[in-house]
Amino acid sequence: MTPIVKQGLNAGQLLAAAQELCDQGGRMIMLYTAPDDDGGITLRYVASRQGMVGFEAWVVPADRPVPSLAAIWPLLSWYERESTDHRGVTFTDQPEPWPLIQPLRDAESADLRRIPEIAGEDVQILPFGPVRAGVVESAEFTFFYVGEAILHYVPHLFLKHRGMEDRFVGCDSETGAILAERVSGVGSAAHALAYAQAIEAAAGISVPDRARYQRVIVAELERLYNHLYYLGHLADTTTLKVGHAEGVLLAERVKQINARVTGSRFLRSVIAPGGLRRVLRTDGLAEALDGLRGPIRRYIARLDASESYFDRLSTTGLLPREVAFDQGATGPVGRASGLDRDLRRDHAYAAYDDSDIALKIAGHGDGDAHARARVRIDEIDNAITMIQRALALTPEGEIRVPCSLPPSAEGMGWAESPRGTLIYAVHADAGGNLARVKIKSPSFSNWRVFPYTVHDTNMMDYAINEASFGLTIAGCAR
């Protein structure tokens, strides 16, 4: 992986640098706090520029107030607030100066959440959750509504914040991979992959070719079962009951394939720093996927032919390209709003740079629920192709090389998870253990975007719109 280009800046230069990045067509990715050599805290702004294989990191001391960049890069607002909540960094001119990570709501602490005051004769407030109907993750939503119309919507997403980033501190780099697999269960493989690549970047090693290709197989199996489940769930919200059953059944078939190939339905205990922990049992995999192609094609053709389904998705939850870019939409959500971006191509890793793998980036311009489903449909087909190509291209040889985290080293690794850009930044302490791990998850990005598609819409569309984003709460809350 290409190293990160580091650049020291002071607080006074920050606004100009952010504006320059914007003017030149670059993209701000994330912000996090990292320990510096003297025991203080620095801010790391991570950006990407066109044509750059790696990323750029601005290092800014955080010992005094730093200007908020939210006016230029709105997506940074959540990262700034998170840095304030966790490490007490002060940002001047922050447009949303209240806690993001939910303060504990036990008996001792007050509820510090900020809900806007919206009042009017017919305005009603609906607090929904955190325990909601169905088997779903816990989150609380506040709707302000008049009849069917939603005026304003505020999600509270951090009730299940587990402090996962802090859990890595003091661990060795091997243990870190096991923790990474448990940040967001349905993204286990992508998390392990991004984490392992961060450690490998810090150690300055590259993994054997066999591991590079097999990592593609694992990552695409994850995309496959996630996207199939997504289609089933989306069909359920449009009350297409047979469509729901068929989609989740196809997802189950892939999970069973996962178990036969890796020993885990969630593709865990496979990817580790240095390569793979076990050789994939790939005999029969190509045939099993061939057997799925037909049913998947017929399923999708049936969805396409269902007018009631299309009617419920078309124009629902519109996300304009500009909002998607400004607020940091990622993955299929961003691609469905015309953002042509995919880490597998733009910052290639594993074996995605091999043109014989046949990576195809899906895209759509409509920005509605239908476009978001369409992008995933295209990715399902491509995932099967890539797995079969990777199977044929995998060379013989070692699957793992020794990989230990050098003292005080740092590294960044990334993966295009089924939900979008996932980045791990790791910093080692003087003993070669983890001193800081930052996880930038796709759901953290897309939850920031989601409310913009809910304000000013209607209650009937809400469940469909939420399903069309394919969000997880564990990934967001960590």
Added chain:
Amino acid sequence: MALWTLIGLVEGSASTKWPLGDGPDGQEGVLGMPRLDAAKCEAGCTSCINACPTGAIGLNAAEATLDYGRCIVCQRCVETCPTGALSESHDWAFGTRNRDALRTARTMPATAESAVSRRGFRRSLHIRHVDAGSCNGCESELQALNNPFYNLHRLGIFFTPSPRFADLLLVTGPITKAMLEPLRRTWEAMPEPRWVMAYGTCAVSGGIAPGGPCLTGLDEVLPVDLYLPGCPPNPAAIIEALLMFLDRRPAQVEQGHFDGR
């Protein structure tokens, strides 16, 4: 819509006959929790203890001990063990009414079993699920229970939206402090008799995330009647555990040893 119904009928049932009849449980290849043969341990060896990220392995008078209630199935101890004392397995049906049954070494007196009869619930159990800080792996497997392959309904077991209609509270995650109050209120809203299930290693013991914003498992705050460790427990393991709880299947783990089938 009519087309969907027709195709659904033509394709027929996709459900497995297991566990009522002969059929696949769908877990071919799934790696389970390690088996421990402490007689093979080398004196002074602590490699598995150092490797385990959740402290599931300990030492008792120079012999390794195992607490399956803490195991997250990461396979690291198996990979590290130099003598083969710990070996890979496909054991995953660890549902038990007794937390102590998951430990090879008894550290606590056996917990008293809930005296309320479950007799009337054997063929009709309603479950309310609460996520109290999971990684969503557990939710993914719980959602899978209602896919056509497992089709949980056929066993008389249902998930219900309201705690008012629930007999069993099924909890995932290590219990974050912020979820404590909603969890308690859900439990209080349930009619009696009511039971509580800790689903997944996080809910059983805190798993990978004890401390900080999290507690160390469900039995810190609610009386737990059914434990099922696993990371996450697969759908067949849930079915085994629920049927065991309803006295329709035998328990498979006793004193930290798994019988298998």
